[in-house]
Every structure is written in C-alpha cells, then in structure tokens.
Amino acid sequence: MNNAYNLLSEPIRKYIRDKRWEQLRAIQTVAIEKILTSDNNYILISRTASGKTEAAFLPILSKVDFYEPGVQVLYISPLIALINDQFNRVEELSKNLDITVTKWHGESSRALKEHLIQNPAGIVLITPESIEAMFVNKAYQVRHMFSNLKYVVIDEIHSFIGTDRGKQLQSLLSRLQDINTKSFSIIGLSATVSEENKFIEVKEFTGNIEKTKILIDRSHKIIQVDFRYFEGETESLPLDLLKDLYVETKDNKALIFPNSRGRSEEVAVKLKKIAQKVNGHINYFSHHSSIDREVREYIEFFAKNNARQNFSIACTSTLELGIDIGTVDEVIQIDATFSIASLIQRIGRSGRKDDESSNLILYATNSWSLLQSIACWELYNEGFIEPAFMNDRPYDIMLHQALSIIKGSPGKTVKALTKLLKENFAFNKIDQEEIIEIINHMIETDLLEKLQQELILGLEGEKIVNSRDFYSVFTTEPYFKVIHSGNVIGEIPYSTELSTIENIFLAARIWNIQYIDMKSMKIDVVPAKDGNNPVYHGVGGNIHPRIKEKMLEILYCDLKFDYLNNICFDQIREMRKDFSYFNLPNLKNERPLLIGDLHILLYTFTGSRINHTIKFLLDLAGITSSLDDRKSEFYMETSKSFFLEKWKDITSPLTEIDKYISKLLKSKPFLLNFSKWGEHLPEKYQVKILKDKYFDIDNTQEFLNKIVLVENDEK
DNA sequence: GACCTGCTGCGGGCTG
Numbered sequence: 001m002n003n004a005y006n007l008l009s010e011p012i013r014k015y016i017r018d019k020r021w022e023q024l025r026a027i028q029t030v031a032i033e034k035i036l037t038s039d040n041n042y043i044l045i046s047r048t049a050s051g052k053t054e055a056a057f058l059p060i061l062s063k064v065d066f067y068e069p070g071v072q073v074l075y076i077s078p079l080i081a082l083i084n085d086q087f088n089r090v091e092e093l094s095k096n097l098d099i100t101v102t103k104w105h106g107e108s109s110r111a112l113k114e115h116l117i118q119n120p121a122g123i124v125l126i127t128p129e130s131i132e133a134m135f136v137n138k139a140y141q142v143r144h145m146f147s148n149l150k151y152v153v154i155d156e157i158h159s160f161i162g163t164d165r166g167k168q169l170q171s172l173l174s175r176l177q178d179i180n181t182k183s184f185s186i187i188g189l190s191a192t193v194s195e196e197n198k199f200i201e202v203k204e205f206t207g208n209i210e211k212t213k214i215l216i217d218r219s220h221k222i223i224q225v226d227f228r229y230f231e232g233e234t235e236s237l238p239l240d241l242l243k244d245l246y247v248e249t250k251d252n253k254a255l256i257f258p259n260s261r262g263r264s265e266e267v268a269v270k271l272k273k274i275a276q277k278v279n280g281h282i283n284y285f286s287h288h289s290s291i292d293r294e295v296r297e298y299i300e301f302f303a304k305n306n307a308r309q310n311f312s313i314a315c316t317s318t319l320e321l322g323i324d325i326g327t328v329d330e331v332i333q334i335d336a337t338f339s340i341a342s343l344i345q346r347i348g349r350s351g352r353k354d355d356e357s358s359n360l361i362l363y364a365t366n367s368w369s370l371l372q373s374i375a376c377w378e379l380y381n382e383g384f385i386e387p388a389f390m391n392d393r394p395y396d397i398m399l400h401q402a403l404s405i406i407k408g409s410p411g412k413t414v415k416a417l418t419k420l421l422k423e424n425f426a427f428n429k430i431d432q433e434e435i436i437e438i439i440n441h442m443i444e445t446d447l448l449e450k451l452q453q454e455l456i457l458g459l460e461g462e463k464i465v466n467s468r469d470f471y472s473v474f475t476t477e478p479y480f481k482v483i484h485s486g487n488v489i490g491e492i493p494y495s496t497e498l499s500t501i502e503n504i505f506l507a508a509r510i511w512n513i514q515y516i517d518m519k520s521m522k523i524d525v526v527p528a529k530d531g532n533n534p535v536y537h538g539v540g541g542n543i544h545p546r547i548k549e550k551m552l553e554i555l556y557c558d559l560k561f562d563y564l565n566n567i568c569f570d571q572i573r574e575m576r577k578d579f580s581y582f583n584l585p586n587l588k589n590e591r592p593l594l595i596g597d598l599h600i601l602l603y604t605f606t607g608s609r610i611n612h613t614i615k616f617l618l619d620l621a622g623i624t625s626s627l628d629d630r631k632s633e634f635y636m637e638t639s640k641s642f643f644l645e646k647w648k649d650i651t652s653p654l655t656e657i658d659k660y661i662s663k664l665l666k667s668k669p670f671l672l673n674f675s676k677w678g679e680h681l682p683e684k685y686q687v688k689i690l691k692d693k694y695f696d697i698d699n700t701q702e703f704l705n706k707i708v709l710v711e712n713d714e715k
Numbered sequence: 716g717a718c719c720t721g722c723t724g725c726g727g728g729c730t731g
Contacts, residue, residue: 105722133723
C-alpha cells in the first residue's frame with residue numbers, strides 16, 4: 001500500500017484491509033492525497049468501474065468529524081436507482097465509524113426522513129428534486145439540517161452539465177451555500193467530461209472556477225470493435241441483421257442499444273422468436289422508460305444475479321448511466337449514437353472486470369449511419385468528447401427558482417429577491433434589470449403578489465407551486481398505461497389508430513388490445529402471437545458539429561480503416577465516389593452544392609442547431625427547403641440563380657433576428673414546449689430562450705461567414 | 716433520428 005493509504009484514518013484503513021484490496025486504484029490514490037490536504041473542489045474523471053465512489057468517500061470519511069451537529073455530507077445523484085446502489089456501498093464504508101447514512105428521495109422511507117429531521121447528522125443521499133421539495137416545504141428544517149455541510153458529492157456530474165436540470169441543481173447548491181456560514185467543498189464524479197474547452201463547463205458548474213481542480217485518469221480498456229453492415233429497405237430491421245445479431249449474442253450476456261424504444265421492442269421480440277424456433281435461451285428483455293418500473297427492476301436483478309444464464313437486453317439510455325447490472329460480455333449498437341459521450345458510457349458497460357476487454361459491435365442499416373458511426377469511433381480514439389451546451393441565461397429556470405424561494409420564505413421585497421437571484425451563481429450572467437423585469441411580470445400575472453412591499457405567492461403562483469409537478473424542471477408526456485390481468489406492463493402514447501391496430505410489442509412480448517379506457521387512460525391487453533412496434537413520437541436529437549465535420553473528412557481522405565470489413569468499406573468507397581465530383585481542397589471552409597435541373601442539394605456537414613438556424617434563414621429568404629439532418633442535406637426546388645442571389649445575403653436577418661423569432665413563435669407556439677416554465681415569461685424572454693436553446697445564432701453566423709459553396713452540376 | 720430523469724402533504728381506510 002502506498003502513501004495515500006497511510007494518510008487515511010485508522011477505521012478506513014481497517015476497511016481496506018478487511019476488503020483485502022491489494023492496492024488503491026490510480027484515481028483513489030490521487031483523490032485521497034488531494035482531498036485530505038486541501039479544501040478545493042475536485043472533479044474525479046475516470047472510466048466506469050474504476051472506484052470513483054470510494055475515491056471520494058475514503059478521504060471524506062477520514063477527514064470529516066461526524067460528531068459535529070447537522071448533516072456533514074450530501075451525496076447528489078441523478079437517479080433513484082443509483083442512490084439505492086450507492087447506499088449499500090456507502091453504508092458498508094461507514095459501518096466501522098458509526099455514521100448515519102440516510103436515503104432521501106421520493107420512494108424512500110418517511111419514518112427515516114422524519115428521524116433525520118429530529119437528528120440531523122451523517123451522510124444524506126438525495127436527488128435534486130428532493131432538495132427542491134425540502135426548500136419549498138421544509139424551509140426551516142433545511143437550515144437546521146444542512147447549515148453545517150462539509151462536502152457535497154455529485155455523481156454522474158456530466159449528466160447535469162449544460163442541462164436545465166443542471167441549472168436547477170446549481171441554483172440549489174448556491175442556496176445551500178447561502179445557509180452555510182463556512183463554505184462546503186464539492187466533489188464531482190464522471191467517466192465522460194469534455195476537455196475541449198479546458199474543462200471550463202465542469203469548473204463553472206461548481207460556481208468557483210479557481211477553486212475547482214480536475215483529477216483525471218485517462219487509462220482505458222482495450223476495445224474490440226467490429227463494424228457490420230446490413231442495408232435496411234423498410235422501416236423494420238433487416239432479417240439478415242437480426243439473424244446475425246442472434247448468432248452473435250446467443251451465447252453471451254449482451255446489451256443492445258437500438259436508439260429508440262420502438263426498436264428496442266422490435267429487437268427483443270424478434271430475437272426471442274428466433275430463439276424459440278431453435279430452442280435457444282429465451283432471456284430476452286426490453287428496458288426503457290416506458291416499461292413499468294417493477295418490470296425494469298426485475299430485469300436489472302436478473303442481469304446482476306444470474307452468473308450462469310446468458311441474456312440480451314435491448315435498451316435505450318436507461319442502461320447508460322451507472323446502475324449496477326454487473327458485467328456484460330458485449331455491447332451492441334444498432335446505427336450510430338447521437339454523441340461520443342453516449343458511446344463511451346455504453347462501451348463502459350462491458351468488460352467491467354480488470355482483465356476483460358470491452359467488446360463492441362456497431363451495426364449500420366444505411367451508409368450515412370455507417371459514416372456517422374465511423375466518425376464517432378474515430379473521434380473517440382482521438383479523445384474527443386463533445387463539450388456540453390452552455391446556457392448562460394436560463395430565464396425559465398430562474399422564474400421557477402423565484403417561485404421556490406418565495407414559497408419557502410415569503411415576505412421578501414422585490415429588491416431582496418432580485419439581489420438573491422443576482423448573487424445565485426446559476427444566474428449571474430443575467431442582468432439585474434432583466435431580473436427586475438421578470439419579477440414585475442410575475443406580479444402582473446399573479447404568480448407573485450405584493451403586500452405593501454413584501455412578496456408572497458399570487459393565486460396563479462399557488463396553483464403552480466402546490467402541485468406535485470413543481471419540483472422538477474423537465475416535462476413529461478401523458479401516456480396510457482398498458483395492463484394485463486391487473487399487472488401494469490408499461491405505457492404507450494395514445495393515437496386514434498390505436499384501437500384499429502391489431503397487436504403491439506411491449507416489454508419484449510406481443511399483446512392484443514382488448515379495451516381502451518379513455519377516461520382513466522388505461523389499455524387492457526391479452527397475449528398475442530404477432531404484432532408491431534409501438535410508436536413513440538420523439539423529436540430529433542442535436543448532433544455536435546464536430547461529428548459532421550469528421551464525416552466530411554472521412555469522405556475526402558483515402559484512409560482504409562482496417563477495422564472495416566469489405567462490405568462496410570464498399571459503402572464508404574461508394575460515398576467517396578459520389579462526393580469526389582466536388583473539388584474541396586479546404587474542408588474547413590468549403591461545402592458541396594449540387595445543381596440539378598429541377599433541384600439543388602446543399603451539404604452543410606455541420607451540427608443540428610446550426611442546420612435548424614440555416615433552415616430558418618432559408619425560410620426568411622423565401623427559399624423552401626427540406627432538411628435531412630442525418631445527411632446535413634438541404635433539398636430545394638429552386639433555380640441556381642435564384643438560390644445564389646438569395647444566398648449572398650442569407651445572414652442579413654441575423655442583425656434583427658429577435659423580430660423574426662418573435663413572429664415565428666406567434667405562429668408556432670409549440671416551439672417553446674421544451675421549456676416547462678417558459679410560458680410564464682414575458683414574450684421578449686421567450687424569444688431569448690428560443691434563440692439560446694433551439695437556434696444557435698452566433699455559431700451559424702460564424703459558419704456562414706466562412707463557408708464557400710463549391711458547385712457541381714448533376715450529370 | 717432520440718433518449719432520460721423526479722415528486723408533497725394530507726386524509727381516509729385497513730390491519731394487528
């Protein structure tokens with residue numbers, strides 16, 4: 001054992017001896033030394049299953065005096081399931097030390113919560129929404145419990161960075177800091193943090209850039225990668241792909257990521273059918289957000305506790321984060337991931353033991369998806385992770401926090417509330433005048449009410465805050481529950497065709513719809529023999545520009561990529577040939593423009609948000625286009641001269657873009673649906689959040705200013 | 716072309 005071990009307290013050293021660990025992991029060694037000798041914030045970055053939780057808790061438990069009054073350590077997790085997993089580990093770590101460990105989330109015991117309120121001490125494991133609820137409903141107790149905090153540990157911190165939920169958490173951290181006379185330190189844990197901008201996004205997250213240091217272990221496992229190509233001609237997955245997938249997975253423990261809930265059902269049901277025909281194992285499951293929680297927990301339990309039996313789980317990002325399902329032999333991705341970060345998380349699920357490599361198979365059903373998969377794989381090997389999208393002016397989250405603050409402690413003046421929000425580091429880039437304008441709007445719309453000079457909740461504000469839905473900042477759609485003889489299986493969206501659809505797949509089984517109860521939103525089903533995927537309606541994802549640029553680079557180089565078999569490489573060769581007609585010596589600044597007799601095709605090879613913005617600018621210029629974001633392709637039925645004439649001035653509306661977005665929002669109010677609280681903002685600020693979150697004005701301007709179109713006539 | 720996440724307080728009824 002090394003020097004770090006000797007720095008730990010004796011009970012912790014005993015824990016390590018009892019566990020018979022031969023040595024500390026790299027991230028643990030460095031974290032122990034740093035955390036024990038300073039009060040900085042630290043972000044611990046190292047791959048899945050490398051002992052990050054212990055890297056944080058071994059030194060914290062050594063350092064903190066748990067006999068002091070109040071809760072000493074707060075562990076914050078994005079998932080309840082993760083809290084339940086970590087509870088067991090943290091409790092085991094703490095048992096020699098007589099430290100209370102309490103789970104605090106919507107499904108944990110009320111009696112234990114009550115006990116903690118009476119005797120605040122030790123470690124609390126909690127979700128951001130539960131902290132929010134405490135500030136709203138137990139404002140006095142929050143001070144009583146959390147005003148002597150020493151450490152806040154944030155697990156899977158990357159899942160918060162650059163999101164609305166992350167802004168909410170930042171605001172809650174800032175509010176917690178306000179009730180602590182001495183400042184607490186923050187420890188963030190993650191396997192995937194971008195270092196493109198020198199870690200600025202994660203450092204900013206803690207509210208103190210200077211005090212936040214990065215501890216990173218870049219070592220990674222050897223990954224066996226295998227690309228396979230099966231062209232899809234219909235909506236359904238090609239039969240040959242399914243057969244190949246069956247043979248590949250039948251003797252293994254496999255996680256299969258087909259990118260959507262509907263496809264997960266298709267994969268699980270169809271593989272199971274093949275298995276039944278050939279008498280293979282039939283441990284085929286689907287795991288996604290529309291599968292009932294109990295069914296999902298059963299699948300997780302099965303995966304974790306069946307050492308002998310093989311299984312395949314077709315899943316969405318539900319199995320991407322650190323929920324403990326044990327080790328799997330292989331990870332299979334069907335068509336490209338939307339991000340490198342996601343690819344890394346998925347790879348991390350296989351070969352978790354030290355001596356195992358990770359096995360990854362990437363299937364593609366069309367050439368553009370294959371190209372994107374190769375681009376992601378290449379970028380992964382270059383160490384690229386897309387930086388989180390930064391949202392400096394979250395007016396909607398600030399409005400939500402203003403309601404939370406006034407509910408928790410009414411009677412503040414406008415001036416006092418403005419000061420609180422301005423000093424909250426989640427909102428420090430929002431101007432004071434803007435804050436005052438939004439508070440006044442809230443008073444006008446009865447969200448807040450002014451009694452003499454003191455603010456309380458208004459009638460509309462009461463309605464919103466006193467609802468169960470207030471504590472989270474994300475929206476969810478209402479679905480119909482699917483029930484078989486009293487047991488809930490999962491849920492599906494209602495559509496008018498549903499009653500005429502014969503049968504649906506759900507939870508890896510096939511069901512016949514018997515009865516739809518419109519009032520209580522329930523669907524009764526019985527087992528059936530054949531059917532179709534359920535259709536969940538989603539909106540497209542946002543791909544980072546670097547992935548699309550990499551796709552362009554792959555088309556204009558002559559690398560052979562020796563990990564590709566002939567079938568895959570033939571696809572790339574074909575695409576290279578198609579694009580070879582454009583002479584593009586400068587890939588940074590040039591893009592192909594194909595001129596046909598009746599139409600024009602523009603290939604931007606850039607990110608989704610820039611593409612959305614260009615589409616909007618084309619609309620404003622009077623050019624109707626249809627955008628296929630997968631190919632970064634704009635299809636326009638217009639003449640070359642008309643297009644080029646308009647293209648010269650395409651960026652001119654950007655100077656007064658607010659006016660145009662305002663008009664767009666009036667005709668399409670649903671564009672704001674991504675924001676749960678945006679509808680309560682003054683219109684001016686609704687336009688601003690659309691501008692910041694849906695479009696990407698600055699980067700589009702920069703892109704259009706540098707890009708030169710290279711023409712070629714269609715043969 | 717998407718995917719994911721979480722949740723109070725109160726009162727009534729039931730069990731042992």
